[in-house]
Amino acid sequence: MSANWYTFKCYCANENTAKKLYQALLPLEDENYGSAVRRLASFPGKSGLTESDLSEMYLEDLNQSETSIELQLQGSPSSLLSKSLTQALTNAGADLLVIDIFYDQVGESEKYYFKNGKSVEYEEIEDELALVNPVCEIEQAMDDDDENKAILLLENGLDPDLLIDDTPLLMQAIQYDMFDLALAALDAGATLPEDEELIDDLINLALESDHLQLISRLMEKGLDFTSGEESPYCLIDYQSNTAAAITRLLIKKGIDVNTVDEEGSILWKIQAPGPIARIFTKAGAKLVVPDDAYSGEYQLDLMTAIAHNHLEKIKQLWDVDKIKKLDRSGLIETCLVHDRVQVLKAVLGKSINPFLPIENDTDDENTLIAKAVGYTAVDCLSLLIKHVPENLNQQQQEIIRESYAALSSDDARQDIVDQLEILLSRLPLLTRVAVAIQKDDVTALTTLVPHVDPSSPEQGEYIPFLHQTIQWDAIQCMKFLLEQSVDLEETDRNENTALGYAISQGNTDMAVMLLKAGSNPDTLIHPSREDLNEQAAEEQLAELLFNAAAGSSQKGKKTMGVMKSILGSMQDKYGTLKPAGNAPAIVIAAYHEDEEVISLLLDAKAELDQTDEQGRTALMMLISAENGKLTEMLLVAGAQTDIKDNNGKSAMQVAKTRDKDLVRLLKKHSKKKGVFKIF
Structure with a gap:
């Protein structure tokens, strides 16, 4: 198990106080936890710190600098320990305390600030910290x-x-x-x-x-x-x-x-x-070959010579008959990695197909042209582009599109970009728009959109531009499209509007932009074909497993039937509810526990009590997730507590299988509304 790092930076009123605190912590260097606890306990005030708490930790560093102390511990303490240690340090004179926690497992850190033992925001003590450190x-x-x-x-x-x-x-x-x-x-x-x-x-x-x-x-x-x-x-x-x-x-x-x-x-x-x-x-640099450069194995030595552009060795090793017997994929890859165009030309021969897979692999990313782009092999790419046919099929277009889209605008070499843009100009207009959106390239999109007629797509399935911006998280392109007053209610193949798609993907930023632009807050969200297929596959697999476990006997089948019923009941009782079938935006947003989107839906006067195909409301979703804050938000907004789903369960019945605080919350709001039903 990975441990976390806890750095406590204590700022005292004067050097004498800091020295006393330092002396109190010194026993930790010898792992004398009892002595450290006793010394800290000698200061006024209670902390609840125990020897067993500190023994969970390992002292990494302890330093005093005038009026400050830095204590660095490693371990995985409970929240109780961090609170008790914080209080103990405060009692000992740490008027200001900064706790920096580095979570080793995820590689992230957080900082917490305390003044006189109370948790504060950085801005509240910014000036004081600047003075002391x-x-x-x-x-x-x-x-x-x-x-x-x-x-x-x-x-x-x-x-x-x-x-x-x-x-x-x-x-x-x-x-x-x-x-x-x-x-x-x-x-x-x-x-x-x-x-x-x-x-x-x-x-x-x-x-x-x-x-x-x-x-x-x-x-x-x-x-x-x-x-x-x-x-x-x-x-x-x-x-x-x-x-x-x-x-x-x-x-x-x-x-x-x-x-x-x-x-x-x-x-x-x-x-x-x-x-x-x-x-x-x-500048006069010479090629000096290390003594152990070559092993004597023909293919390996040839690839080494190609990689280092050791022309004398390549000429010495070049044997057409031997090369024909080799698996040429390794040689081709080496040529592309090191951009050795003349050798690549010799290996490929007269018939050069830029879309040829390097190995027996149908993956588009494994083709010669895609690899040349990936390795920024400018000279090899120039050779391959010369052999690109005039008429490109759908797969070839997709390879060019993905190769261009994969280039990072930050570090892509301009010579590679220029060559691919020549190819890109030969692709259908809608494909070029898709590439611009994928790269979030507003400049390109601005020049292309005026020429597009979405009602007569050139080929393939048309995906609305707003939906594409959500797919690729292209925020700048979405801003541009919204400024052009595009149709906010245009739907994709699943009959979802852009807002519905954004909410279903959990893309809060874009859902917010669409709501602010005036999208219908009551839009219905339909599951995608992929979601339906995945759900059907899961159900089929579960059915196969149950049948296999039951065997052929009637008794076994009956037993497994009872177990399926129990598992289904337990999921309803204790699991987080999932939206079923077509569901309104507010139900999906509640499932994602997306506070910002829910808040905006409420501002847009979305219907609170809409249900999915199982009759479940947004309120039920939030209760099942035990999200008290958002549950109260819906209740304050007027969500009904007495609606029952298709199984006859109300929000209160869902709450009773979760958290008592949720039950009290529902009762409080039910009384305010004058709902006196017995649940």
């Missing part, structure tokens, strides 16, 4: 991804050499991809670290950032990029224009382009042609 404020800004606030703190006098968790602010900013903050720290006078290990870390962080301006500034500051432990090797995996510019800067500064170690020279390590390889070659 300036690190706290900039840490919070960085955690909130608020780069502007962090820069403002620097401009207002924050020390640019501030250490955050023993790391200079400059390096923390680069790690957080806050490059403007890093530049601001340099402007404010941040100095370079003196520790050699930190210098190496800074060099590598800067090179990996691929940020030319930052690296130029660090060079001006005196950082010697030729001295880094990994420099210049960490550049060889990058093929961007920025990486090329950085490489030129490094060479200008005098980096040794012919550095050789047991893994060979720089040119041997650069396994992809492109700007980096060309720059090093022009």
Whole structure:
């Protein structure tokens, strides 16, 4: 089981109080939990902290710095322990307390703030924390991804050499991809670290950032990029224009382009042609092959030579008869990975099919052209595009569409984008619209939409544009379409409106946008074909399992019939109810426990007491999920408590199998309405 990390930062009124608290916690270093509890208990006030509580934990670190204490524990304590320890630290003089919990299993952290033992929001003690610990404020800004606030703190006098968790602010900013903050720290006078290990870390962080301006500034500051432990090797995996510019800067500064170690020279390590390889070659870099580069196994050695562009070895090994006997998929993949177009041409021969699967695999992502895009093999892609037929079938169109859509706008090489856009222009208009939406490319969508006639689709099944924006979470494209006054009530093949589809997918942001734009709040949501097929398959499998367990005897069949009935009853009684068949938007939103959507549906005057095909209301869904807050929201809005579903069960009967608080809540609101039925 993974453990969590608990960091307690205690801020005391004075150094003497901090020293006493530190002395009280010192026994933890020797795992003397009883002594620590007794010392903490000697301060005024009760905490409820016990020795067994602390023994669940492992002390990772304990430090005192003037008026503050930092206590770091590792373990999986109960909420009771964290409360009792919080109270004990408060009693001992921690007027302000920040608890930072890192949940190891999910890799996420949360912070909690206390003042004089009471839980508060960060904003309530922001100024006080800034006085006792300036690190706290900039840490919070960085955690909130608020780069502007962090820069403002620097401009207002924050020390640019501030250490955050023993790391200079400059390096923390680069790690957080806050490059403007890093530049601001340099402007404010941040100095370079003196520790050699930190210098190496800074060099590598800067090179990996691929940020030319930052690296130029660090060079001006005196950082010697030729001295880094990994420099210049960490550049060889990058093929961007920025990486090329950085490489030129490094060479200008005098980096040794012919550095050789047991893994060979720089040119041997650069396994992809492109700007980096060309720059090093022009600067005089030589290809030096490591001693253990080749194993003597024909196919493996040939693939190694191709990967490193070792032309002499390729010529030496090239044997057409041998190659014909090989599984060529490995050779082809190697050519694509390292963009060796001439070798690929030789391996494929005269008949080049860009849509050929590399292996015996029907997956579109495994075709030559899709792989070339995935590996950013520009030269190989150029070759393949020349062999794309004029008339594309549906599958070929889909391969081009998916290949283009898979390109990330942030890091896609422009030469790849340009080549694919040539192919994209040959696809049907609706397909190009779909690609624009999938990439949330408003610019492309703006130019395409005026030419579209959805009433006569070119081919395939037409999916309304709003539904496509929901499918791909394309918020910018949805904003554009809503501004164009598109039909909000247009339905897809399942007869769902865009609002119905958004709610069924649990897409709160888009459901909110559609409701604000005026979508019908009482829209009926139909299950998709996939949902119906999945449900039918589950029911069929359950039936097969029950029949297999029952066997052929009448007694066995009768027993299993009783068990099925009991399980069904238990699901109704204790499980969370699921919407059945066609259901109104408010019932589906209640099933998803989507507070924002439910609130907007209420504002839009949605009918509260609509039911699904089993007669279940939104109120019943929320009660079955034991969501007291949203249950009360519906009750206050006027939801009826006496409606019965198809099995004759009311909201009160559902509540009685869940939580007593829900029963009391229903009774309270029933009395207000004057409902005196006996449930």
